Amino acid sequence: MAGGGRETVGIILAGGRGERAKPITLESADYIRSKALIPFAGRRLIEWVVDACREQGIRRFYVVAQGLENRNQIKLLLGHGERYGVDIQYSRARFDRYNVGSGAATLHNLEYWDLRDQALVLPVDSIFEFSLAEMEATHRRNGALVTVAAVERTAAEVAGKYGAMQTGSNGLVNGFVEKPGLERISRLFPGAADPDLGALIPTNAGMYLVDSNGLRRAARDPELMRLAQQRLDWGGDLLPWLVGHGLMVAVHPIDRLGDLGSVEDYLLTLGEVLGGGYPQMDQLMEVPHNKEPRYWIDETSLNTRDERTGTTLAQKIEDGSVVIGPGVRIGRHVEIGSGVRMEYADIGDGVELREGARLSRTACGDSSVIGPYAEISDCYVGPMAEVESERRRPVRLESFTALGDGVHLWPGTELSRVSVYPRLRIPTVTGLPPGTSITSAEDLGRWL
Incomplete structure (x- = not known):
């Protein structure tokens, strides 16, 4: 129970x-995975959401899904919450057509449930650093319908x-x-525009504490009912x-919001989490293998030998031939060669x-392969992607480049702020304009 006895x-x-x-x-060019299933620091996003809320006392969850794939993907992962010590229900498929915006979806499902x-x-698609108890206190103090x-x-x-x-002096939004x-x-905000005063402006973090009964009554207003049948977003x-x-x-200020809705936001938030910027997530993660510099390495990876030298990762860390900087999380059965350097990497x-590979502020999905002497910074490398690289022709990826699942790059490729869709094979290419998205072989052909 929370909120002084109210659940x-x-x-x-x-x-x-x-x-x-x-x-x-994307799992392929025409198959999209739910945002809820995006991998992030060893778990799926929705697992972090459920775990973080459970730790603050929430035991019942209602998931508003949309469509067959989205609903099935989430349900296959979470079930009805048994593994997480909570109860989870899902929106009815027959109501999907009424979910015309986040606000409409909330109103329709409050009534149905x-x-x-x-x-x-x-x-x-966000993570939050906040106190539910403090948000509830603000909600009660203001007698708010929504906080x-x-x-x-x-x-x-x-x-x-x-x-x-x-906002007014009473803390209510006007x-x-x-x-x-x-x-x-x-x-509109003279204190904020004056650098000497340095006042801050409240912006919507996309999380709302609501009085369900009161919001259901408001939703019966004919005007709001019409809006909820057309398009009704929260913000x-x-x-x-x-x-x-x-x-x-x-309005209730919270400590931090990590947006994960774009490649750039995903990578920036990942770096902040691995760097310790989200204490609540720190508590949910395993105890770091090493505290200074701080990193996590699964025991199976410490004992894995690379095929070239036959030495384990633990041995290479000890003799200095592999350098693990701060903010690194290494999963299970990872094989790491000599000369690898990394920091703020998942x-x-x-x-x-x-x-010889160098990685910083980068995420590498399960079973991906990073070739010799590749230089990768501020990038996302999807599961099963293969980055072929050679000492004389290293691959260089930077500036929020993203490789989809199963992408294959040839040696010598250089990409900056480029997105490559899943399962494409990219021959050696350089000089693509930043912001390019390669979605098909035809797209690639325009640049070769």
Whole structure:
């Protein structure tokens, strides 16, 4: 129980298609995996969400899924929560057509599940550092219908990128401003625009504590019912409607939000997590194998010998021929050659890192292969991808490049901020413009 005897249940909005995160969300060019199933630091995203909320007292979860594949993928992983010590229910497939936006999906399913308790509504493509008890206290103190988790940002951070919330001295939201420029910020948030004052602006983190009964009553308003049949998102539609109709929407600052909705955001958040920036996730992870520098290595990988020298990873770390910097997580049965250097890297199960490879701020999916002397920074390498590299023709990947599942690169390839869709074989290529997405062999042919 939470909130002084009232139970708080969790509502996980897991039906998004993950377009911005491609190719991470793709298993093939035409088969998308649920965002909930994206691998992240040794688990799937939705597992982190469930575990983190369970640790704060939530024991009942309701998952809003969308479509056959999305629903089946999540259910195959989570079941009904038995492995996680919680109870999980799923939205009905016949209601998928009514899930026209995150707000509409929430309202329809609150009614279907007959929820009357307090509910924490949260997305599946973000991680949060927050105190549920403190958020509940803010919610009660304001008598709010909805309390919005907020990340406070500077004017420079907000300008043109984030929606901002205007609040009164009572902590209630009285207006929303979508991605204001600096000039508008200076008018609406004068304290934030003044560098001497340095006031922060609350931005919507995408997590909401709601009074389920009250929100269900509001949803019966004919105008809101019509909106919920067309298009109703939480941030852009539902919250402004509630505030505009005089309903109590409060704001509660949280410590941190990690967005995972794009390749760049995914990698930046991964680096922050591995670097210790999310204490609550630290508590859910295993105790680090080494504390200074901090890294995690599964015992099976420490004892795995590389085929070239026949020495174990433990031996190579001890003699200095492999250097593991801070923020590294190495999964099971990973084979690592001599001369490898890495920092802030997430290495999946069964990965092979050949001699001389350099990795920083990078994720390598299960069973991927990184060839000799490859230089990889700020990149995502999908499961079963193979990066062929040679000492005289090393592969160089940088600046939020992403390789989909099973991609094959030839030696000498250099990519910067390029996305390659799954299962493509890329001959030696350099000079592709940053921002290029190679989605098919035809796409590649235009650059060769």
